[in-house]
Amino acid sequence: MIDLHYWPTPNGKKLTIQLEESGIDYVVIDCEIGRGAQFEEAFLHISPNNRMPAIVDHDPSDGGGPLSVFESGACMMYLAEKSGQFGGSGLREQWEVNQWVMWQMANQGPKTGERGHFARLKDREGDQSYALRRFNDELHRLYGVMNNRLYDRRYLAADHYTIADMACYPWTVGWEAQGIDMNEFKYVRRWLNELSERPALQKGMAVGSDLSQDYSKISKKDIERLTSLLYNQRARPAPETGGLLD
Ligand SMILES: N[C@@H](CCC(=O)N[C@@H](CS)C(=O)NCC(=O)O)C(=O)O
Structure with a gap:
């Protein structure tokens, strides 16, 4: 059984899609990032970067105790190896797959996320035009x-x-809100349309749909609370004593 620490965002949905497609048993453990669940001590032991998704495998193949994995790409590689599905077979295929998973992790995810961040600020922190141009261009390049x-x-x-x-x-399906004109990327559109027809993918995309908030409808006060929780994170202090410097 896999515990999936999850909130319905594109990074979370990567894993619900894979779990559904692979037929792996899992339970969803809500990690409500808008309320700070990612900073709880127990979760930080699983995911020290205070980000979801993360998984805990209670039945790892080495027969040992529970094994946790954080970073969605690493979770995907782990589950592909565990299930023997969707990770490619043989040296060349596996590395082709890994490269594109890493491409997503290092490019599409972070750049789309930063574009969204600056677009949501809407000049509240001064002129955002350079940041927006930078990330709009990057996103266009990545498409x-x-x-x-x-x-x-x-x-x-x-x-x-x-x-x-x-x-x-899950990152591409939001192209419209990302300011992308899909007429420019017709091969991406064909791929999206084909994938959208897959029942297991649809099921994975829907997991937690009752949990997600429509941020355009929440109060100003809640927006301020979310902004201070999610936007202004700085380093968590490491313990002063009991470490290698004592
Ligand atoms: N590279 C990480 C990114 C994960 C990530 O950014 N998760 C966001 C939600 S999509 C999160 O947990 N945010 C909590 C926060 O910003 O404090 C992954 O792919 O797992």
């Missing part, structure tokens, strides 16, 4: 990378559906 990749192949890696596609889908 181009996917479009070129997909123009003569059905999937991002290998010649079949893999965790690389599952990692990118």
